[in-house]
Amino acid sequence: MAYDIIGDIHGCCGELQTLFKKLGYYEENGLYVHDENRQLVFVGDLTDRGPESVKTIEIVYRLFKNQLALYVPGNHCNKLYRYMLGRPVQVKHGLETTVAELEALDQKERRKIYHDFMSMYDDAPLYLQLDEGKLVVAHAGIREKDIGHVNKRIKSFVLYGDTTGDFDEQGRPIRLDWARHYKGKTWVVYGHTPVKEPRWKNHTVNIDTGCVFGGKLTALRYPEMETVSVPSEQPLMEDKFKDFGD
Numbered sequence: 001m002a003y004d005i006i007g008d009i010h011g012c013c014g015e016l017q018t019l020f021k022k023l024g025y026y027e028e029n030g031l032y033v034h035d036e037n038r039q040l041v042f043v044g045d046l047t048d049r050g051p052e053s054v055k056t057i058e059i060v061y062r063l064f065k066n067q068l069a070l071y072v073p074g075n076h077c078n079k080l081y082r083y084m085l086g087r088p089v090q091v092k093h094g095l096e097t098t099v100a101e102l103e104a105l106d107q108k109e110r111r112k113i114y115h116d117f118m119s120m121y122d123d124a125p126l127y128l129q130l131d132e133g134k135l136v137v138a139h140a141g142i143r144e145k146d147i148g149h150v151n152k153r154i155k156s157f158v159l160y161g162d163t164t165g166d167f168d169e170q171g172r173p174i175r176l177d178w179a180r181h182y183k184g185k186t187w188v189v190y191g192h193t194p195v196k197e198p199r200w201k202n203h204t205v206n207i208d209t210g211c212v213f214g215g216k217l218t219a220l221r222y223p224e225m226e227t228v229s230v231p232s233e234q235p236l237m238e239d240k241f242k243d244f245g246d
């Protein structure tokens with residue numbers, strides 16, 4: 001099986017549909033299909049900040065339910081899930097846009113979105129091991145020694161990344177550069193930290209090219225190991241991109 005792994009969407013549904021077409025998928029009965037034996041994989045963070053989070057959930061859910069796509073959760077998915085469960089989460093850092101979209105729906109539509117998103121989240125693994133273990137897809141990455149394992153610490157790393165526990169002056173968690181020290185042969189494809197260009201470091205690729213911040217939406221074709229991007233329709237917010245200086 002070949003895969004098209006899609007980076008953080010954050011409600012940028014127009015760009016997602018443009019990317020599907022560029023990758024050779026076409027619409028059929030509300031689904032996106034490909035004539036070759038390829039499967040879509042979503043690296044998480046479907047919603048928040050962008051214009052169409054609800055529509056993005058629906059498209060990804062339909063693909064997932066029909067076994068046309070795989071999905072792993074991101075930190076924003078985890079928070080939306082906890083919000084839907086009625087847990088006391090802070091409706092900020094982008095969640096407010098998704099909540100506003102949900103509140104604009106009538107009760108029946110809202111119930112359907114809750115059901116669809118929560119059932120997909122419930123059925124998703126924390127991260128994916130594909131191609132006989134040669135490929136891992138994990139939202140914020142994973143350490144080599146943790147591949148094949150799941151516990152609370154690994155869950156926090158995979159969803160939130162390699163953080164110090166400290167925060168910067170804007171209140172954002174300080175993130176460390178795990179990929180720089182990654183020595184595994186397994187390819188790790190991930191997102192989470194917006195970068196201007198896909199970042200190749202050792203056997204890792206960060207495909208979060210900050211679409212919601214005016215960058216682009218990127219897919220990685222596996223096993224070809226080629227990236228395919230479409231430009232963002234959102235205004236550019238230069239300060240949201242991380243420059244690793246490499």
Ligand SMILES: [Mn+2]
Nearest residue numbers: 008045074192
């Ligand atoms: Mn993200």
